[in-house]
Amino acid sequence: MAGGRSASQAHRRSPEACARSLKSTSTRKSLRMDGCSIRPRIGSWDAGRSTICIRTFPVRCLRAVEARLRRQDIRLSARYIGSDRLDPWDRDGTMQKPTIAIIGPGRAGSALGRALRKAGYTIAAVGGRNPDNVRNLAEELGAKACQTPATTIDLADLTILAVPDDVILPLATEMVDSLCSAAGKAAVHLSGAQDRAALRPLARQGSLRTGVFHPLQTFRRGPEAAQNVADSYFGIDADPPLRDQLMQMARDLHGHPFDLGGIDLALYHAAAVFAANYPTTLLAEAITLAVEAGLPAETARQGMTTLLAGAVNNLRNLAPADAITGPASRGDQGTIERHLEALKRDPELQRLYRLLADRTKLLSANKEAAA
Numbered sequence: 001m002a003g004g005r006s007a008s009q010a011h012r013r014s015p016e017a018c019a020r021s022l023k024s025t026s027t028r029k030s031l032r033m034d035g036c037s038i039r040p041r042i043g044s045w046d047a048g049r050s051t052i053c054i055r056t057f058p059v060r061c062l063r064a065v066e067a068r069l070r071r072q073d074i075r076l077s078a079r080y081i082g083s084d085r086l087d088p089w090d091r092d093g094t095m096q097k098p099t100i101a102i103i104g105p106g107r108a109g110s111a112l113g114r115a116l117r118k119a120g121y122t123i124a125a126v127g128g129r130n131p132d133n134v135r136n137l138a139e140e141l142g143a144k145a146c147q148t149p150a151t152t153i154d155l156a157d158l159t160i161l162a163v164p165d166d167v168i169l170p171l172a173t174e175m176v177d178s179l180c181s182a183a184g185k186a187a188v189h190l191s192g193a194q195d196r197a198a199l200r201p202l203a204r205q206g207s208l209r210t211g212v213f214h215p216l217q218t219f220r221r222g223p224e225a226a227q228n229v230a231d232s233y234f235g236i237d238a239d240p241p242l243r244d245q246l247m248q249m250a251r252d253l254h255g256h257p258f259d260l261g262g263i264d265l266a267l268y269h270a271a272a273v274f275a276a277n278y279p280t281t282l283l284a285e286a287i288t289l290a291v292e293a294g295l296p297a298e299t300a301r302q303g304m305t306t307l308l309a310g311a312v313n314n315l316r317n318l319a320p321a322d323a324i325t326g327p328a329s330r331g332d333q334g335t336i337e338r339h340l341e342a343l344k345r346d347p348e349l350q351r352l353y354r355l356l357a358d359r360t361k362l363l364s365a366n367k368e369a370a371a
């Protein structure tokens, strides 16, 4: 078989041609030459520079191939069970890292792509709608740039749909038409607000497994975002063995996996928005107020941001009721009245302040009642 063939080229070959390649001396040579670098892929096997298409091989053929490779002392890092299911476990009990495709080189897709690569995962492909964004991330991650997002799924074991929530279902529907082989493949999305049903068009494709891999984290644009990945919690919803693979992936990212199965996702995601997004909105209001009060803009921004960082720092090892400070938790009603007076010119913000002050009093009162 000619060297340097891409997996997609290999897919176009007939099973007979693939079988002939397997028997050919040149293939055997290249297998031996590349020794342990042989790596079974879902839908194709990369033997160093040769790609052997196996997606249409019957199981007994695969077993024969396995036996032959074993005789050549080449260790397989994965194996097929039945006709189209990939066992993610190695023979020695360690789990094989799936090759990854990322659709959507935006905030979350780029951060995860960079972190996964650092954790030793091969990013086989990057897909998306903007050619420049796709090419830039693909080049950085040593991946193939796929300008048609739907075709990306054929180039990796596990495809991550890192696209806006509302795009997941239409994109999954589009991907079905482009799918060459469902054998052993998996696809996940990153949304904490949608369950696996968003991938149902793909889930109906033979053995293709689908799941949710929600980083309970906030990612900005740019390479710095990858720093937020370690230590993050990852909500996972999938059936085994994909579930095990995703749990392992979260651990490989130095994160903490947890089960999202059976969780009320709307409520869960609203909680995440309260934790990550609204403090940022409140900080923006704080900076505006500080500037209105007369602080220089940069002092207002840096000072208020450092203040928020201090509050988050206190929360690392204290419960919110123990960590909270300020007039509402202390019961300094006079100070609160002066704040409300100062906020009179913005009635909405005044209302928001009052609501938050009441909730803060409740937090402190509940703590006292529990003590």
Ligand SMILES: NC(=O)c1ccc[n+]([C@@H]2O[C@H](COP(=O)([O-])OP(=O)(O)OC[C@H]3O[C@@H](n4cnc5c(N)ncnc54)[C@H](OP(=O)(O)O)[C@@H]3O)[C@@H](O)[C@H]2O)c1
Residues within 6 Å of the ligand: 103, 104, 105, 106, 107, 108, 109, 128, 129, 130, 133, 134, 149, 161, 162, 163, 164, 165, 167, 171, 189, 190, 191, 192, 214, 215, 216, 217, 218, 219, 220
């Ligand atoms: N960012 C976070 O903090 C965060 C955290 C946890 C989970 N998530 C989840 O991650 C997913 C992505 O969010 P994000 O914040 O990373 O969004 P984002 O920064 O806006 O990135 C979305 C990516 O999807 C691409 N895209 C948009 N519409 C598309 C379409 N129709 N077909 C193909 N690609 C399309 C965008 O293309 P362009 O390159 O052209 O813009 C962009 O690369 C969402 O499900 C979100 O809930 C995000």
